[in-house]
Amino acid sequence: MCGIVGYIGKRDVAPLLLEGLQRLEYRGYDSAGIVIAGKSGGLKAVKAKGRVRELEARVPKRFAGTTGIAHTRWATHGAPSDVNAHPHLDTEGKVAVVHNGIVDNASELRAKLEADGVVFASETDSEVITHLIARSQAASLEEKVREALKVIEGTYGIAVMHADFPDRIVAARNGSPVVLGIGEKEMFVASDVAALISHTRQVVTLDDGETATLKADDFRTYTTSGTRTTATPETVEWEAASYDMGGHDTYMHKEICEQPDAVDRVLRGRIDDKFSTVHLGGLNLDAREARGIRRVKILGCGTSYHAGMIGASLVEGLARIPADSEPASEFRYRNPVVDPDTLYIAVSQSGETYDVLAAVQELKRKGARVLGVVNVVGSAIARETDGGVYVHAGPEVCVVSTKCFTNTVVAFALLALHLGRIRDLSVADGKRIIEGLRALPEQIQEILAQEEDIKKLAAEYAEAKSMMFIGRVRGYPVALEASLKLKEISYIHAEAYPASELKHGPLALIEPAMPTVAIVPDDSLLEKNRAAMEEIKARSGRILAVAHREQEKADHTILVPKNEDELDPILMGIPLQLLAYHTALALGRDIDKPRNLAKSVTVE
Numbered sequence: 075m076c077g078i079v080g081y082i083g084k085r086d087v088a089p090l091l092l093e094g095l096q097r098l099e100y101r102g103y104d105s106a107g108i109v110i111a112g113k114s115g116g117l118k119a120v121k122a123k124g125r126v127r128e129l130e131a132r133v134p135k136r137f138a139g140t141t142g143i144a145h146t147r148w149a150t151h152g153a154p155s156d157v158n159a160h161p162h163l164d165t166e167g168k169v170a171v172v173h174n175g176i177v178d179n180a181s182e183l184r185a186k187l188e189a190d191g192v193v194f195a196s197e198t199d200s201e202v203i204t205h206l207i208a209r210s211q212a213a214s215l216e217e218k219v220r221e222a223l224k225v226i227e228g229t230y231g232i233a234v235m236h237a238d239f240p241d242r243i244v245a246a247r248n249g250s251p252v253v254l255g256i257g258e259k260e261m262f263v264a265s266d267v268a269a270l271i272s273h274t275r276q277v278v279t280l281d282d283g284e285t286a287t288l289k290a291d292d293f294r295t296y297t298t299s300g301t302r303t304t305a306t307p308e309t310v311e312w313e314a315a316s317y318d319m320g321g322h323d324t325y326m327h328k329e330i331c332e333q334p335d336a337v338d339r340v341l342r343g344r345i346d347d348k349f350s351t352v353h354l355g356g357l358n359l360d361a362r363e364a365r366g367i368r369r370v371k372i373l374g375c376g377t378s379y380h381a382g383m384i385g386a387s388l389v390e391g392l393a394r395i396p397a398d399s400e401p402a403s404e405f406r407y408r409n410p411v412v413d414p415d416t417l418y419i420a421v422s423q424s425g426e427t428y429d430v431l432a433a434v435q436e437l438k439r440k441g442a443r444v445l446g447v448v449n450v451v452g453s454a455i456a457r458e459t460d461g462g463v464y465v466h467a468g469p470e471v472c473v474v475s476t477k478c479f480t481n482t483v484v485a486f487a488l489l490a491l492h493l494g495r496i497r498d499l500s501v502a503d504g505k506r507i508i509e510g511l512r513a514l515p516e517q518i519q520e521i522l523a524q525e526e527d528i529k530k531l532a533a534e535y536a537e538a539k540s541m542m543f544i545g546r547v548r549g550y551p552v553a554l555e556a557s558l559k560l561k562e563i564s565y566i567h568a569e570a571y572p573a574s575e576l577k578h579g580p581l582a583l584i585e586p587a588m589p590t591v592a593i594v595p596d597d598s599l600l601e602k603n604r605a606a607m608e609e610i611k612a613r614s615g616r617i618l619a620v621a622h623r624e625q626e627k628a629d630h631t632i633l634v635p636k637n638e639d640e641l642d643p644i645l646m647g648i649p650l651q652l653l654a655y656h657t658a659l660a661l662g663r664d665i666d667k668p669r670n671l672a673k674s675v676t677v678e
C-alpha cells in the first residue's frame with residue numbers, strides 16, 4: 075500500500091527513483107511524485123495523478139540532483155490528484171515528506187496547525203507531518219522529525235528531506251515497512267526491497283519505533299528518543315531477476331507459470347522419509363507443546379484467509395485437531411476468547427497486512443502462542459510471531475495472489491503432516507501424503523499445459539455478467555478463491571457457495587446467463603456434487619466443471635490430475651487462476667493492477 079523510494083549518493087537521482095517507483099507500482103498506482111535536492115540548493119518537486127509513466131512524462135529534462143525521495147500512492151485520505159500526491163512540501167518548500175500509513179489524529183492536528191496560520195495544499199493526512207517538521211525549532215533534522223512523530227498517532231513509514239540539511243535523508247517507521255539499502259558510497263531507502271534490489275542486496279529493516287539517518291557514505295539508526303541502535307545489514311535472498319517479468323506479458327502469468335518451481339521450493343529440504351514426516355526449522359514448537367494443542371485458529375485476509383481454510387481442513391484431517399480459519403479483520407473486533415491451549419496461526423503473503431498484524435499483537439498481548447505462515451522473510455508479521463513456516467513462493471508482484479496461495483496451502487500441508495505425525499497419523503498415511511506432495515510440481519505442470527484449452531473456455535465465459543462457483547467441504551475454499559480471483563481481475567460479479575447450500579436460496583439465480591463453475595473432485599462427495607449439477611442443469615444453467623474425470627452434466631470439464639484427497643484442492647485451484655486470467659485478458663483488463671486494489675494492505 076503506497077511505495078516509497080529514496081536515494082543519496084553520486085548518481086543522477088531522477089532516473090533511479092523513477093525506476094524504483096516502477097518496481098513499487100504494485101503497492102499503489104493512483105498518483106506519484108518525486109522531489110530532489112537541486113544542484114543550486116532548494117528542493118524541486120514534480121507530481122502527477124495516474125501511473126508512474128504519467129509522472130515520468132512530466133519530469134523536465136533538466137532535473138539534475140543526487141539526492142531525492144519519491145512515492146507512488148494508493149489513496150486513503152483525499153482523492154487521487156496531482157496535489158494529493160506525495161511528496162508533501164511545506165509552504166516554503168524546504169521540507170518534503172513521503173508517507174505510507176495513516177495519521178489517525180490528522181484532523182485534530184490539521185485544525186491546530188490551521189489555527190496557527192498554516193495553509194494546507196492537499197486533503198491528505200500525510201501533509202500534517204510535513205508542517206510539523208517545518209515548524210519544529212529543533213537544531214537537527216533528526217530532532218525535528220522526532221518532535222513531529224511524538225504528536226502523531228497512527229502508522230507511518232516516512233522519508234524526509236530538508237533543504238537546510240542537503241547531506242541527508244531521515245526515515246522512520248511505525249507499522250509501515252521501511253528498509254535501508256546499503257551501497258558503496260550510496261544509500262537507498264524504500265518501503266520494499268523491490269525498489270532497491272537491482273542496486274544492492276545489503277539491507278537493514280527498521281523496527282517499529284526506529285528512525286534512521288542516511289548520508290551518502292554512512293547510515294545510523296536510532297530509537298524514538300534518539301539513542302543509537304545497532305543495525306547490521308543482511309543479504310536479501312531473492313534475486314533481482316525474480317522481480318522481472320521474465321518474458322511473460324504480465325506478472326500474473328509469470329507467477330501462475332512459476333508454481334511448479336515455487337512448490338518445489340517450499341518442499342525442499344523439509345521432507346524426512348525415514349520417519350515419514352517433515353522438519354520445519356523455524357516452528358519453535360516442541361513435541362510436548364504440539365501434543366498439548368487443543369484447537370488451531372488460522373487468521374488471514376482475502377486469499378490468505380482462503381488458503382487458511384484449506385489449511386484448517388488439512389490440520390483437522392491429518393492431525394485431528396479441531397481447526398478453523400477466520401478473517402483476521404473480523405476476529406480482532408469481536409473480543410475473542412483467547413485460549414492458552416489454542417495454537418493461533420497468522421497467514422500473510424506480504425507479512426504486512428495491518429488487520430493480520432493487529433490480530434497478532436492483540437493475541438500476544440493476551441498471552442497466546444502465535445505462529446506465522448508468511449512469504450516475505452523478515453516482514454512485520456514474521457517478526458511478531460513466535461515462530462512459523464516461510465512459504466518460499468518468491469516475490470509476488472501481481473496485485474492478486476496466485477503462486478503464494480498455492481505455496482501457502484502446501485506449507486499448511488507440511489505443518490499438518492508434522493503435527494499429525496507427532497500425534498496419531500500413521501507412518502503409512504505420512505508416506506502417502508509425502509508422495510502426494512512430491513507429485514505436485516509435475517501435476518501442476520500438466521495443468522499448465524492445458525492453458526490453450528482454458529483460454530478458449532475463458533473466451534466463452536467472458537460474456538457472463540455474473541458467475542457462480544460451488545464446491546463442497548474441501549472444494550468450497552477452492553470455489554471461494556476462484557471467485558475472488560475472477561472478480562478482482564475481470565470485474566465480473568462472482569459468488570461462491572457450498573454446493574449443499576444451493577437449494578437454500580442461490581438456486582434462484584440460476585439461468586442460462588449465469589454460468590456455474592463446479593469443483594468436482596473424485597472423493598466421497600462425488601455423487602453429492604453430481605446431484606448439485608443436476609439441480610443446476612434442471613434450471614438450464616451452464617456448467618464448467620473442474621474434475622478428475624469428464625462430467626456428463628457439465629457443458630465443459632477441465633480435467634486435473636488426481637492426488638491424495640487432502641491435497642486435491644491445491645491442484646483444483648490452478649486451472650481457475652488461468653480461467654480468471656484469460657477472462658480478464660479477453661475483456662482487456664489491466665491484470666497486474668486491477669482498479670481500486672493494491673498489494674499489501676497496511677492500513678485498516
Ligand code: F6R
Nearest residue numbers: 376377378422423424427474475
Ligand atoms: C487477492 C489478494 C488479497 C490478499 C489479502 C491479504 O488476490 O491478493 O486478497 O490475499 O490482501 O494479503 P496478505 O496475504 O499479504 O496478508
